[in-house]
Amino acid sequence: MMTPKHTSDRVHGSTPHPAGRGLWTHRLVLPVGLVLLAGCGKARPGHTSAPPDLPSAQVRTQTVAAKPFASFDEVVGTVRARLRATIEARTSGRIIELAVVLGQRIKAGELIARLDAPEISARLEQAEASMQQAERESKRLASLFSQQAVARADQEAAESRYRVALGIVAEARAMMGFMEIRAPFDGVVTRKWVDAGDQAAPGRPLVDLEDPSRLQLETDVPEAIASSIKQGVSMTIRMGQSPANLSGTIAEIAPIADPISRTFRVKLDLPAGSGLMSGQFARLLVPVGESIALRVPASAVVQRGQMEILFAVENQRARLHLVKTGRRVNGEIEILSGLESGDSIVADNAAQLVDGQALQEK
DSSP states (O other), X not given: OOOOOOOHHHHHHHSOOHHHHHHHHHHHHHHHHHHXXXXXXXXXXXXXXXXXXXXXXXXXXXXXXXXXXXXXXXXXXXXXXXXXXEEEBSSOEEEEEEOOXXXXXXXXXXXXXXXXXXXXXXXXXXXXXHHHHHHHHHHHHHHHHHXXXXXXXXXXXXHHHHHHHHHHHHHHHHHHHTTEEEOSSSEEEEEEOOOTTOEEOBTOEEXXXXXXXXXXXXXXXXXXXXXXXXXXXXXXXXXXXXXXXXXXXXXXXXXXXXXXXXXXXXXXXXXXXXXXXXXXXXXXXXEEEEEEEEEEEGGGOEEETTEEEEEEEETTEEEEEEOEEEEEETTEXXXXXXXXXXXXXXXXXXXXXXTTOBEEEO
């Protein structure tokens, strides 16, 4: 009978001692951990190391300092035409012709719409016939009165009837004039409310007309800062996302506040040729005081995705800084965080730089 072989000695003899295996394991893990820790210390968001062969950049630098900064409250407003009107018919009638289209420029006196109202035409014909009869009767009695064949009262009554007939004819002719609706001023058709074939009536709008050459900014200023608004004063206006600001002159200030919103309606005349259009969004910058803030040139701040960065100068090299910006005024940007007073920064060509790149002052 065969005796089973014991394998424990063979296995233990061919396997390294557990303590030895643990020792080698720790010797391998420790350097890898050091490498990982060192790598984490160098990796900073937004930083990229400059290639060793990257040439130095010629830049203009500037020392950051806290400066007086005018504080403004931004009040939302809307650009509107100073001269605008909703054109309506002054009498009822079917629209047989609508002579304008949306966006068309028209001159004062040009035809907008023509109505058809047979009853008004019939009234005019009747009034003219009555006038002619009254005129003949007045002339006949005037001739008889000159011959002393009729009393003065009869002649004067006939003259009165003739004058009444003239008034009725004038009224009917005026009503016929209402059949043609014409532009009250030069402007652009901004909206059509009706089409040919619709029924026109007093109070029902036909078209909206605006003069785009004279624009205003209309805004509602809160009562807390309304004291900063003065008639005839020039104020700064910011148009949407445009970096360029406009200057507007206060033209109208409501003498009373709205009892619901507690605001005052203010209108500012905008400069001609500004390229703006009615209905655009704008902000009125109302000065409310002065504060101290860090400011840098707008060219120093670079937008990369959702981050705003700039480059500080450290040991003649560019060092990337994440910053939080505030208001933009006169080509400068307020820095809320990320810099300190006395830091030296790259003032231009910042978008072309790499973190760690060598710099040379222009």
